Amino acid sequence: MRILDISRVLNERSATYPLNPTYERTILRDVPDAPSSLSRIILGTHTGTHVDAPRHVQKDGAGIDHVPLERLVGSAVVLDLTDVADTITARDLEKRRVPKGHIVLIQTKNSAADPGVFDERFVACDESAAQFLANLPVLAVGIDGPSIKKFQVRDRTHHLLLERGIPVIEGLDLSAVPVDHYTFVCLPLVLAGADGAPARAILLRE
Amino acid sequence: MRILDISRVLNERSATYPLNPTYERTILRDVPDAPSSLSRIILGTHTGTHVDAPRHVQKDGAGIDHVPLERLVGSAVVLDLTDVADTITARDLEKRRVPKGHIVLIQTKNSAADPGVFDERFVACDESAAQFLANLPVLAVGIDGPSIKKFQVRDRTHHLLLERGIPVIEGLDLSAVPVDHYTFVCLPLVLAGADGAPARAILLRE
Numbered sequence: 123m124r125i126l127d128i129s130r131v132l133n134e135r136s137a138t139y140p141l142n143p144t145y146e147r148t149i150l151r152d153v154p155d156a157p158s159s160l161s162r163i164i165l166g167t168h169t170g171t172h173v174d175a176p177r178h179v180q181k182d183g184a185g186i187d188h189v190p191l192e193r194l195v196g197s198a199v200v201l202d203l204t205d206v207a208d209t210i211t212a213r214d215l216e217k218r219r220v221p222k223g224h225i226v227l228i229q230t231k232n233s234a235a236d237p238g239v240f241d242e243r244f245v246a247c248d249e250s251a252a253q254f255l256a257n258l259p260v261l262a263v264g265i266d267g268p269s270i271k272k273f274q275v276r277d278r279t280h281h282l283l284l285e286r287g288i289p290v291i292e293g294l295d296l297s298a299v300p301v302d303h304y305t306f307v308c309l310p311l312v313l314a315g316a317d318g319a320p321a322r323a324i325l326l327r328e
Numbered sequence: 329m330r331i332l333d334i335s336r337v338l339n340e341r342s343a344t345y346p347l348n349p350t351y352e353r354t355i356l357r358d359v360p361d362a363p364s365s366l367s368r369i370i371l372g373t374h375t376g377t378h379v380d381a382p383r384h385v386q387k388d389g390a391g392i393d394h395v396p397l398e399r400l401v402g403s404a405v406v407l408d409l410t411d412v413a414d415t416i417t418a419r420d421l422e423k424r425r426v427p428k429g430h431i432v433l434i435q436t437k438n439s440a441a442d443p444g445v446f447d448e449r450f451v452a453c454d455e456s457a458a459q460f461l462a463n464l465p466v467l468a469v470g471i472d473g474p475s476i477k478k479f480q481v482r483d484r485t486h487h488l489l490l491e492r493g494i495p496v497i498e499g500l501d502l503s504a505v506p507v508d509h510y511t512f513v514c515l516p517l518v519l520a521g522a523d524g525a526p527a528r529a530i531l532l533r534e
Contacts, residue, residue, distance in 0.1 A: 125397045133520035141356070143368045147522060150347070150372075153387050157482055159523035160374060160384075162349045166356075167367040170517075178364050191331045191530060195513075276363055307401075309515040309528035311376075314339035316353060317365035322515035322528075324397060 126304075126325040128227075128294050129171040130237055137240040139268045142166040167318040173310040174270075174290040178317040179280045185315040189289050193262045198225035198306035198325065200299055206230060208243070209272060212250035225262045225306045226255060232267040233297035242273040252282040264291035264308070264323070294323060302327070332510075332531040334433075334500050335377040336443055343446040345474045348372040373524040379516040380476075380496040384523040385486045391521040395495050399468045404431035404512035404531065406505055412436060414449070415478060418456035431468045431512045432461060438473040439503035448479040458488035470497035470514070470529070500529060508533070 130136065132145045143166035152159045167186075168174070173194065176183030201218050203210055210228065220226060230245040244267040247255075252270070255263055263270065263283055270290050271279040283290055291308055305326040310319035336342065338351045349372035358365045373392075374380070379400065382389030407424050409416055416434065426432060436451040450473040453461075458476070461469055469476065469489060476496050477485040489496055497514055516527035 123401075125401055127397060127518070129515075129518050131393055131518045131520050142366060143356075147373075147519060149523075150349075153385055158384050158486065160348060160372060161519075161522055161524075162370065162372055163519060163522075164368065164370050167353075167369060178366075179359055181359050187337055191333060195329075195331055195530070195532075280364065307513055307515070309335075309513070309530065311517070311526055311528060312333075312335050312337045313351075313353060313367075313369060314337050316367055316369075317355075318367075320369075320517055322517060324401070324515065326401075 124327045126299060128296055128299060128325055129322045130293055130295050132165065132170045135238045136170055137238055138169050139240065142168050145169055165320060167316050169320060171293040171321055171323055172318050173308060173321045174280065174284060174292065174318045176284040176287065179284050183284065186310050186319040187312050187314050193289050194308040196225055196261060196306060198227055198304050200227045200229055200296065200301050202301045203228055203230050206245055208245060210245065210247045210251045212254040215251055215254050220258060222258045224260060225264065226260045227264040227294065227296060229296040229299060230266055233295060244268055244273065246270055246272045247279055249277050249279050249282060252279045256282050256286045256288060259286065260288060262289045262291060264294050266294045266296040268293060291323060299325065330533045332505060334502055334505060334531055335528045336499055336501050338371065338376045341444045342376055343444055344375050345446065348374050351375055371526060373519065373522050375526060377499040377527055377529055378524050379514065379527045380486065380490060380498065380524045382490040382493065385490050389490065392516050392525040393518050393520050399495055400514040402431055402467055402512060404433055404510050406433045406435055406502065406507050408507045409434055409436050412451055414451060416451065416453045416457045418460035421457055421460050426464060428464045430466060431470065432466045433470040433500065433502060435502040435505060436472055439501060450474055450479065452476055452478045453485055455483050455485050455488060458485045462488050462492045462494060465492065466494060468495045468497060470500050472500045472502040474499060497529060505531065
């Protein structure tokens with residue numbers, strides 16, 4: 123079995139979405155002066171590779187600790203949308219073969235971008251794309267940009283998915299991933315009641 | 329496929345090993361006053377369910393970002409050591425059938441303890457047990473206590489495993505897990521150069 127790590131490394135140079143905490147690590151004690159090394163980390167629930175829970179947009183929505191893992195572990199398909207310059211619409215998705223009941227991973231030109239720079243022109247979905255995926259329905263949606271929604275657009279892209287219980291995985295690194303079917307495993311930290319959580323995500327292939 | 333979550337929930341009441349940062353979450357903005365909710369979290373690299381990297385005890389050891397996922401994803405066996413009152417020795421392990429090349433998960437009476445209380449009498453391994461597992465060898469070792477080593481004992485339990493590249497998973501919740509063979513998936517956050525990282529761990533069964 124081959125494991126493809128599609129998570130982004132967290133380090134002090136990692137770009138973060140505006141208003142979100144940047145990652146910091148402080149070494150509290152260190153070998154050989156101490157018997158073991160130990161660090162404190164600070165980050166946001168939407169920093170780096172992470173999962174949005176319904177609580178991100180709904181006051182009474184499920185926290186990340188109540189997102190069923192059955193939505194984050196299962197059959198996944200990678201869709202090549204690297205030809206989209208700006209915004210992914212339902213029309214772009216209709217042209218691809220998007221299977222029902224799968225985890226859909228959207229590969230865009232974001233994966234080729236410098237992870238140390240926040241570029242507000244990142245490719246993302248509009249409401250029509252979110253509605254298309256929610257109607258299929260899909261199990262979960264992942265994308266390789268900092269958000270599934272275009273920067274500074276105030277629309278219902280997140281709501282259309284999260285209100286249907288469809289978790290959104292953001293900040294994936296799909297740069298080295300061939301378009302194919304995989305088993306996807308994404309495990310967010312279990313943060314009680316939180317709007318989202320940092321996660322590690324992998325693809326498995328026989 | 330059935331998914332068993334063997335991670336501990338992180339909340340403000342979670343007990344933490346002395347000197348390690350306790351988990352804190354601060355809500356930075358919240359719906360409906362803001363368009364979306366967002367939090368900052370603070371925790372330690374060894375807080376809650378986590379993985380120790382070789383860097384935890386070796387100055388030049390691999391950081392958690394260089395621990396191969398092939399050691400944290402694979403065939404696992406749960407060993408019932410709930411009858412051990414205090415310290416697990418090589419003798420205790422010799423009595424069980426411990427297979428080579430597997431991920432070994434040690435279930436003790438720690439799993440029945442209150443996760444809100446740090447009890448310094450937690451059950452852990454001594455050097456003989458670590459040496460036994462390193463010699464087999466195993467792929468990785470997981471335990472349901474706050475450390476694989478007894479509290480305040482300064483010995484080479486961690487070194488015997490980590491110096492051989494065997495990652496140690498601590499803070500698992502094995503309370504509801506039948507003794508059996510599983511596929512184990514443990515995904516720590518990818519923290520550049522860190523001595524360890526918080527993780528989510530699951531067991532899969534057909």
